[in-house]
Amino acid sequence: MISEIQSYPSSKAVDVLVIGGGGAGLAAAIEAAVHGAQVLLIEKGPALGGSTGWSVGSFTASQTKYQMRRGIADSSDAHGEDLVEMNGCVRPESEPELRSFLVANSPATLDWLQNLGVEFVGPFEEPPHRVARMHNVIPGSNAYVQRLELEARRLGVEILCNTSALSLLCHDVSVCGANLFCEGRDFRLKAGAVILTTGDLSANPNALGQALKNIGPGLASVNRLATGDGHKIAMQVGAAISQDIIAKPTIRFVPTSSSPILRRMPTFPFLTKLMRLGFELLPMSVIRPLLLRFLGSVLQPHPAIFETGAILINRDGELFCDSPTKLATELTHQPEGLGYIIFDEKVTQHFSKWPHYLSTAPGLGYIYISDLCHYRPDVCRTADTIRGLASEIGIEPEKLDEAIGAHNQKQKLRGYGQILVPPFVALGPVRSFLVLTDGGLKVDPQMRVKKTGGGIISGLFAAGAVGQGDLLLQGHGHHLAWAFTSGREAGAQAADYALSKSDF
Numbered sequence: 001m002i003s004e005i006q007s008y009p010s011s012k013a014v015d016v017l018v019i020g021g022g023g024a025g026l027a028a029a030i031e032a033a034v035h036g037a038q039v040l041l042i043e044k045g046p047a048l049g050g051s052t053g054w055s056v057g058s059f060t061a062s063q064t065k066y067q068m069r070r071g072i073a074d075s076s077d078a079h080g081e082d083l084v085e086m087n088g089c090v091r092p093e094s095e096p097e098l099r100s101f102l103v104a105n106s107p108a109t110l111d112w113l114q115n116l117g118v119e120f121v122g123p124f125e126e127p128p129h130r131v132a133r134m135h136n137v138i139p140g141s142n143a144y145v146q147r148l149e150l151e152a153r154r155l156g157v158e159i160l161c162n163t164s165a166l167s168l169l170c171h172d173v174s175v176c177g178a179n180l181f182c183e184g185r186d187f188r189l190k191a192g193a194v195i196l197t198t199g200d201l202s203a204n205p206n207a208l209g210q211a212l213k214n215i216g217p218g219l220a221s222v223n224r225l226a227t228g229d230g231h232k233i234a235m236q237v238g239a240a241i242s243q244d245i246i247a248k249p250t251i252r253f254v255p256t257s258s259s260p261i262l263r264r265m266p267t268f269p270f271l272t273k274l275m276r277l278g279f280e281l282l283p284m285s286v287i288r289p290l291l292l293r294f295l296g297s298v299l300q301p302h303p304a305i306f307e308t309g310a311i312l313i314n315r316d317g318e319l320f321c322d323s324p325t326k327l328a329t330e331l332t333h334q335p336e337g338l339g340y341i342i343f344d345e346k347v348t349q350h351f352s353k354w355p356h357y358l359s360t361a362p363g364l365g366y367i368y369i370s371d372l373c374h375y376r377p378d379v380c381r382t383a384d385t386i387r388g389l390a391s392e393i394g395i396e397p398e399k400l401d402e403a404i405g406a407h408n409q410k411q412k413l414r415g416y417g418q419i420l421v422p423p424f425v426a427l428g429p430v431r432s433f434l435v436l437t438d439g440g441l442k443v444d445p446q447m448r449v450k451k452t453g454g455g456i457i458s459g460l461f462a463a464g465a466v467g468q469g470d471l472l473l474q475g476h477g478h479h480l481a482w483a484f485t486s487g488r489e490a491g492a493q494a495a496d497y498a499l500s501k502s503d504f
């Protein structure tokens, strides 16, 4: 890769420059190439993937072949209505045009991914969706990255990793390229059109000056390259941006130091097709144990667990907050930002079958507490006494005993939620992660970036998280659906725009 970069000319022109090599960027590069453009995709990390490669991999869509095979009747209108309901009172009616675009086009994107060799299982239910719509990629989200990279290379897309975009080049009122940086060298790259697909702000949520409130030093991000570069460089050329970046920390298991096996598994279509057939034909009792062995660990325990009797303690065995809605924020102020979720057998039983799941999981849809305890003993410890549990997780037994005693006393007065019935369970360590942020550059349904004060910025397109405007995508699977669907559209539009110009 380094030699590839060193031999790259210090100034060059391409039809379409795609900045950011996650799901949206790869989809954009492929579609731009299919539309006849010469495409360069740059990625600032050492490899393609971004948050897309870290994700669980759920993709939510209606009217899919997977739904039809299961006899599920659905429509994009119904999907749009359910998405509004999922967004709830946060931002229910924002960006109706983009929402309609998403629900109308995500089924075709799912087909497109499948034609490129990406396989799914499901669909799975997720209320308040009225029917099952969540499709989970197999064996994991690396399938998106591997299959799309292969297709992009097959179509002649040039890919440069370890290369960052620093700013955009403008001529008159149009964007016509970018200043790039790689291995100590600057490039001035001219392009007929530029597509920003640089992801979100989760590694730098304060980048735009809209500070996160009450967050302590313990907040972590999953994708450290998600620093909002595209947001910033587009704003420098007058792009309009959402005035309300939503950044909500969630409690997740701390990833193991080595990448989970699923991220390294081969994704050859014959293998994933076989896996899908296995899912469809074999009993779940055979399939689940197989996939559970490969569980990665950036999983999110469902927040409802804290409303059903579980508590969160810090690394020193202390209770620090009894409001379920504030736990993720308060955890960022605790020593090393680390905690454990503690509960008893009543909670284990409650989260043992649908609809009370512990977490979504790659390939499986949902997992339950018993799955985790069986297959991930590194993040799930059990004991018959509280003191025994404390020893299992390296906390002073007296301290945990004292904390649980105080908790039980309080709950006794309330009449529910005591931790009394063995075996007792500790899940963790967990910490607060900012997995994603919602809010990006304002775009129209052709993914053209809008200007502050009205109109569009010629030559500039945005897709995926950076091109999300005020569109809110609550629930599982809408962010990836948006990344790939908007990426494809941006690629097609940017190619048409670039190829219609003769003078760049």
Ligand SMILES: Cc1cc2nc3c(=O)[nH]c(=O)nc-3n(C[C@H](O)[C@H](O)[C@H](O)COP(=O)(O)OP(=O)(O)OC[C@H]3O[C@@H](n4cnc5c(N)ncnc54)[C@H](O)[C@@H]3O)c2cc1C
Binding pocket: 019, 020, 021, 022, 023, 024, 025, 042, 043, 044, 045, 048, 049, 050, 051, 052, 053, 054, 055, 056, 057, 058, 059, 163, 164, 165, 166, 197, 198, 199, 200, 222, 223, 225, 226, 227, 228, 229, 230, 298, 435, 436, 463, 464, 465, 466, 476, 477, 478, 479, 480, 481, 483
């Ligand atoms: C742990 C986790 C689980 C998730 N699970 C799901 C899920 O199951 N379903 C779902 O729908 N969503 C999920 N999400 C959210 C989803 O993954 C993202 O919203 C989506 O992948 C965003 O895609 P993207 O292409 O816009 O950005 P990314 O995939 O993040 O790609 C952006 C790329 O741009 C690169 N880049 C940034 N700045 C520059 C620059 N200046 N120059 C060059 N390159 C640059 C980055 O390095 C990165 O590779 C999850 C996210 C995480 C972190």
